[in-house]
Amino acid sequence: MSALPVNLKKILPFIWPLLLLAGLLGVKYTLDQQGGAGARVYAQHCASCHMDDGSGLRGVVPALDRSEYVKKVGPELICLIRNGISDTLSLRENGYRWPMPANPKISAQEMTSLVNFLGKKGSSSHSDLSFQQVSAALEDCK
Numbered sequence: 001m002s003a004l005p006v007n008l009k010k011i012l013p014f015i016w017p018l019l020l021l022a023g024l025l026g027v028k029y030t031l032d033q034q035g036g037a038g039a040r041v042y043a044q045h046c047a048s049c050h051m052d053d054g055s056g057l058r059g060v061v062p063a064l065d066r067s068e069y070v071k072k073v074g075p076e077l078i079c080l081i082r083n084g085i086s087d088t089l090s091l092r093e094n095g096y097r098w099p100m101p102a103n104p105k106i107s108a109q110e111m112t113s114l115v116n117f118l119g120k121k122g123s124s125s126h127s128d129l130s131f132q133q134v135s136a137a138l139e140d141c142k
Contacts, residue, residue, distance in 0.1 A: 023049055038117020041110045054121060060098050070118045078115060078134060079141035081106065108135045 043052070050059045054061035064070050070077065084102035106114065112134040119126035 037110075038113035038115075041114040042104065042117055045106060045114075048102070055115060063122060070121070075130075075137040075140060077118070078111060078137040081111065081114065082138060082141045108138055111138060 020029075030140050046064075050056050054064035080100070081103055083104075084100045086099045108131060112129060112131045115134060116126070116128045119128070
């Protein structure tokens with residue numbers, strides 16, 4: 001004896017893919033709400049040097065989890081990410097001489113997600129920057 005009604009058996013092969021898709025969309029929404037978009041941009045553009053956890057490479061690449069630049073998310077950080085740096089970067093007592101490449105192809109939306117992701121990692125009191133604030137900062141970087 002079957003536990004499923006005959007009509008349900010006929011439509012079940014068509015329903016489960018829709019349920020799976022709905023579940024995956026729900027996971028994507030949850031990740032985006034918890035910094036997923038920013039985490040993805042970070043993984044794509046930053047993690048290869050600053051490491052997945054933001055710890056950097058001592059004496060070569062600054063750690064982001066303790067960086068003054070990250071703690072004060074704003075135009076200075078946005079322009080640093082956009083334009084990179086080829087000069088010595090002094091953080092606390094360390095002078096980092098390794099250049100940071102520019103990231104001119106990061107869109108304003110991606111930059112918004114990224115700086116808000118970094119800000120939340122750097123400070124529990126971080127207030128998200130709006131897309132408009134980040135866009136204006138990017139215009140001023142040029």
